[in-house]
Structures are given as C-alpha cells and as structure tokens.
Amino acid sequence: MDCCLFYDVTAHRYIEENCCDLGMKVIRGLSADMEDLLCEQGQKDARNFFDQLMFSCEHGPFVAPPVKAPARQKTTYQPVLPQAAKERSGDVVIVTNCAETDENLANMIADFRAALPCESRVVNLRQFPFDGSCLGCFGCAVTGKCVYKDGFDDFLRNTIQTADAFVYAFTIADHYTQSSFKCFDDRQFCNGHRTVTHGTPIAYLVSGDYRYEPNLRMILEGRAEVGGNYLCGVATDEGDTAREIRQLAENLTFAMDKKLTRPANFYGVGGMKIFRDLIYVMQGLMKADHKFYKQQGIYDFPQKQKKRILQMKLVGALLAVPSIQKQAKGKMTEAIVGPYRKVIEQVQGGNKQ
Structure with missing residues (x-):
C-alpha cells in the first residue's frame, strides 16, 4: 500500500480473505492516508472507526467470507505441446518462483516455452539472494539506487526489464503466492513511481483456483493498466x-x-x-520520479483545453x-x-473505392 492510498482496496481484501480462512470474524478496515492523523478530520475518522470497531465486535456487521473453490481432485498437468520452430526474433523473460516440488507450474512453463515461436528464458526468484524486502527508506528516491548491496536493482534493470515481453508464473497460495514474489514486487520501488516498462506486453501462467480469486484478478489487471503494459x-x-497456454x-x-x-x-x-499528484507535491524528494514525469508529459494539469472549456460554457448557457x-x-x-457518424461514413466511402 502506498502512502497515498494507491491500491489500498486490494491490501484490505487480501487481509480479509486470509483472516476469513482462519475462521476469524472480519470488519471493514480503515483506509487512512499517512498524514490523516495530523488533521482534525483524520483524528475524527480514527475515533469513529474505533467506536465502530467496538460496536461491531458485539453486533457486526462482518465482512462476508469469500466464495471458496469447490473441492476438486488435483491433477498433474503433463507437457503436451510440440516444440515450435524459433523463427521469430524477440526475448521473452519468464519470472517465476517455481519450487522443485511444483510440478504443475514447471510443466506449464515448459509447454509455454515450447509453444513460443521465439526464444525465452526463465528467472527463478527463489534463486536470487535477496538481502530483505523494501525498507521504505526512500534512499532510492534521488539516485534510483537501492541501499541493499544484493544487486537487485541492476538485476531488475539488466536481466528482466531488457526483455521484449514479461511472463509471470506462480502457484496461488494464501490468495497470492509464495513470499519471494512479494519481495520482488516490493523491491521494484527502486524504480520509484516510474512506468519504465510502459508498452511492454505481459502475460501470466497461474496454477491454482484462479477463477475464485477476484482480488488477485484485480491486482493483475490493475498492475498492467497502471504500468501501461498490454495484458x-x-x-x-x-x-x-x-489450449489456454497455446492461445497465450x-x-x-x-x-x-x-x-x-x-x-x-x-x-x-x-x-x-x-501518482501524478503525489510526485508533483513531493518532487523535492522524489527527484528521479519528478524528472521522469516531466519528460513523459505525465503532468497534464491544469487542463489547458481552453477552447473546449469555452464551448461547454456556451452550450451550458444556451441550455439554461x-x-x-x-x-x-x-x-x-x-x-x-x-x-463519429461522419468518421464511419468516411471509412465506408474509402472501403467502397
């Protein structure tokens, strides 16, 4: 969860789902900005939340537990796809946390690589010597360099982000996956809030009851959207x-x-x-982000569409x-x-010619 509440709903739901799995009664959490306690309204909201918490402990309402996947016999997927000729150029990196005992995921990766008409490589996060998860120290905010000495920032930029496409492969566990992927996610903060892989297509290979994980599905779609990656x-x-692997x-x-x-x-x-509003306000600290946002034209405020604003004012005045x-x-x-009708007519006219 970011200090500006970005994507906080997924964090809340992740906690709720795992608490429900443990048989706990769950109430809706408080989604607060890090500076809320410093203002009168934020303090009032926190007090109201506590009062509501105490009331809910006796009376509810409680968060409804997620729909569980029906029991099904776990079958081992065996590779069946033939090896495609590697006739196309391109570098596809498959980032995974596949364990030695994770036969299904390993076989899915093998079939996917076989189906690709270009070369691919596998990066297993379990093999990377992480010194730890992100400390939130903002040491990378100016230089883009992580304070850890395990070389992750160079590994990320030179081994993964140089690829023409990213594929993430994991097995669902506790409504996400094994902790090495979470560490990988967190440590990417060395890139700050910069969408440095914008335009690079991504795909996922997921072993488990994915259809019963709405929060996880939202996370995967949201990441692609915010990063500007074609999912x-x-x-x-x-x-x-x-069939799904071949289509993918x-x-x-x-x-x-x-x-x-x-x-x-x-x-x-x-x-x-x-992120635009956050980086603009914190540009003195997040210098690398600020420079990137200016170069990419992400600072699109205030709106300068003066002609359209005047047109709308005129239409509003007339309709009054x-x-x-x-x-x-x-x-x-x-x-x-x-x-839009004119555009369609122009296209139809061009087709007839």
Missing part, C-alpha cells in the same frame, strides 16, 4: 490448460509483433492521477434558456454522435 491474458491449470503464447507473440497498446481503463487513469432547452430536447444524442 495478453492468464493461462491456468483449471480447465483446458494446453499466440497472443503474446501477436502483441510483440504489433506492439499492441490499449487505452487505459479506470485502474490505469485513476492510478496515474494519484427554457426556449432553447425545449428545442434541444431529443437532439443532444445526435449532436454527440454526429461527429
């Missing part, structure tokens, strides 16, 4: 695994060839606005007149759709 899909071992390999290859992008959805737009309001009734939709 090619998620292949699991819940159904027709070989095809999707990833197509995304690399076409350099696919898509407009950011709510996660991407909302997340970047949070009752007689015009009556004339415009039923015509707003056509006014909105009209410009």
